Amino acid sequence: MGGMNRSLHYVAAEIGVTAEDISGWIERRWVLPARSGDKPAFDDADRARIRMILDFHRDLAIDDEAMPVVLDLVDRLHAARAQLRTLLEAVAGLPEPEQTVILRKVRGETEQ
Amino acid sequence: MRPEPGARILLVIPGLAASCGEAGWQRYCRAMNDPYKTLGVSKTASADEIKKAYRKLAKQHHPDLNPGSAAAASKFKDISGAYDLLSDADKRGRFDRGEIDASGQERADSSFYRSHAGGPQGARYRANAGFDPSDLFADMFARAGQGGGGGGGFGFGRGGGDFQEFRMRGSDQSYTLTVDFIEAAKGAQKRLSFPDGRTLDVNVPAGTETRTVLRLRNQGQPGTGGGPAGDALIEVTVEPHPLFRREGNNVLVELPVTLTEALLGGKINVPTIDGPVSMTVPAGSNTGTRLRLRGRGVAPKGAAAGDQYITLKVMLPKEPDAALSDFIKTWPGREYDVRSA
Numbered sequence: 001m002g003g004m005n006r007s008l009h010y011v012a013a014e015i016g017v018t019a020e021d022i023s024g025w026i027e028r029r030w031v032l033p034a035r036s037g038d039k040p041a042f043d044d045a046d047r048a049r050i051r052m053i054l055d056f057h058r059d060l061a062i063d064d065e066a067m068p069v070v071l072d073l074v075d076r077l078h079a080a081r082a083q084l085r086t087l088l089e090a091v092a093g094l095p096e097p098e099q100t101v102i103l104r105k106v107r108g109e110t111e112q
Numbered sequence: 113m114r115p116e117p118g119a120r121i122l123l124v125i126p127g128l129a130a131s132c133g134e135a136g137w138q139r140y141c142r143a144m145n146d147p148y149k150t151l152g153v154s155k156t157a158s159a160d161e162i163k164k165a166y167r168k169l170a171k172q173h174h175p176d177l178n179p180g181s182a183a184a185a186s187k188f189k190d191i192s193g194a195y196d197l198l199s200d201a202d203k204r205g206r207f208d209r210g211e212i213d214a215s216g217q218e219r220a221d222s223s224f225y226r227s228h229a230g231g232p233q234g235a236r237y238r239a240n241a242g243f244d245p246s247d248l249f250a251d252m253f254a255r256a257g258q259g260g261g262g263g264g265g266f267g268f269g270r271g272g273g274d275f276q277e278f279r280m281r282g283s284d285q286s287y288t289l290t291v292d293f294i295e296a297a298k299g300a301q302k303r304l305s306f307p308d309g310r311t312l313d314v315n316v317p318a319g320t321e322t323r324t325v326l327r328l329r330n331q332g333q334p335g336t337g338g339g340p341a342g343d344a345l346i347e348v349t350v351e352p353h354p355l356f357r358r359e360g361n362n363v364l365v366e367l368p369v370t371l372t373e374a375l376l377g378g379k380i381n382v383p384t385i386d387g388p389v390s391m392t393v394p395a396g397s398n399t400g401t402r403l404r405l406r407g408r409g410v411a412p413k414g415a416a417a418g419d420q421y422i423t424l425k426v427m428l429p430k431e432p433d434a435a436l437s438d439f440i441k442t443w444p445g446r447e448y449d450v451r452s453a
Binding site for chain 1: 166167170171174176177179180192222223224225226227228229230231233234236237238
């Protein structure tokens with residue numbers, strides 16, 4: 001997943017958005033690149049996030065007012081998914097009878 | 113979607129789909145039969161109508177709004193491909209005139225944020241959401257608790273203020289308990305001693321059979337954060353009895369009788385689970401004769417009592433009796449058939 005960290009101008013050209021736009025998004029903390037010296041360094045996730053913001057803005061007509069709400073919900077969704085995955089991994093590590101009990105509960109089956 | 117700078121639009125000649133592959137970038141060529149249909153617009157739709165239709169569909173199917181959904185990703189590829197073509201007046205005209213096919217370049221899956229969001233690189237954005245794992249659990253399970261019957265499992269109770277404390281039911285604990293036949297048949301109170309020194313009085317109900325599991329609510333491991341304790345699960349083993357056997361609620365016993373009692377009949381005392389009961393053996397009884405004592409079996413709570421069945425077993429005197437032998441030698445009916453069917 002690592003990939004190479006890219007400069008602001010490289011990413012702006014690659015994605016087709018102005019460096020000023022990206023800088024504004026960093027200021028609003030919509031994008032949180034690592035820093036290399038005093039310059040931002042964008043990894044794959046940052047670049048995909050910039051594409052996502054661009055899509056949301058241009059294709060989905062989400063404006064600057066609504067954007068933080070949408071990004072917050074997307075981030076919460078991924079956090080929830082990450083936690084659910086952790087939980088499922090924990091369940092997978094249990095002996096089978098416990099797994100069965102939990103999975104039954106999840107499916108809404110009642111205790112006999 | 114606007115093509116990215118440097119990205120090529122692949123114009124695919126039907127039958128030459130193999131030209132879609134390009135080293136370095138994973139690109140796909142997908143034949144979209146009718147981009148108008150994909151966007152749900154008419155052939156005469158204006159640019160504005162096309163844009164509106166695309167935005168409506170994109171809001172629904174954008175992969176970053178549908179993480180985990182392969183269907184959304186595939187649908188989004190179709191609609192963005194269709195929009196690529198129809199939003200460009202030149203390309204749209206060429207498509208309408210049949211000069212080009214409805215295939216375009218598509219974004220690699222890895223260019224969507226959702227491919228990164230769950231990984232280590234996405235962690236800082238998840239954290240940025242002000243999201244603590246226990247918040248998620250608190251939220252998820254508080255809702256679950258409100259909806260369901262609250263029958264145990266995980267649970268989250270409200271602590272002080274906005275803080276929701278983690279609350280979890282204790283785990284169940286298994287024990288075994290051996291009871292004798294009569295205790296199991298008639299019911300009994302047994303005292304269990306736990307390893308931690310606790311004792312627990314267990315009510316063994318009448319009619320308990322071997323391998324019955326008794327569940328004692330909240331007598332298992334204590335819960336955390338004020339959650340309920342788990343249950344104690346007690347598996348009962350019933351010891352066999354030298355005389356009695358059980359078949360459901362009926363009690364079976366094999367009872368030796370003398371030759372005299374069998375031949376001439378008489379009153380005998382029969383053991384039951386409630387103590388000896390007097391009973392008449394009819395004259396002419398034999399080994400294998402089955403007699404019934406109605407209602408003398410096991411009586412579980414709320415069910416009709418079973419019966420006791422007595423199977424007779426005729427016994428000769430332990431020591432050979434000379435007088436009996438002499439009589440039999442001269443008894444005219446001494447040869448009788450017992451083996452033919």
